[in-house]
Amino acid sequence: RDCCAIGEALLQPGTAAALAPELGGQQGVVDAVVAAVNKLGPDWAPVMYSKVVLCGGHALFAGLAERVQRELQARVGAEVTVAVEVCGDAKVAPWIGASTLCSLPAMEAMWVTAAEWHQAGPGIINQKC
Secondary structure, X not given: OHHHHHHHHHHOHHHHOOOOHHHOOOOOHHHHHHHHHHHHOOOOHXXXXXXXXXXXXXXXXXXXXXXXXXXXXXXXXXXXXXXXXXXXXXXXXXXXXXXXXXXXXXXXXXXXXXXXXHHHOXXXXXXXX
């Protein structure tokens, strides 16, 4: 039962708010995808919905990709092709991507040192990024 509840929290964070109040008001995966694609404009929507890739350990939950695809398709309508897949190295892909991104020279200004973190706390993220 708990395993199902954890997976459901990815899609409907409000369902887990009783166990973890900080999840109240958060977007689920489908809502986050739709919001991100909407920011790009209508010309990009067909391209973006045709290649949604889930990564991270949560992507390995049985049936998650199929459910995300089904719910996205229901949200965007039959005229848009939706394809959702799990990336090959789902567990480590976020770390590889973050490592690559952080190694770019343009990102150096956003790096947070341990000293800065200890002095300013989590708020330093909003200041630097």
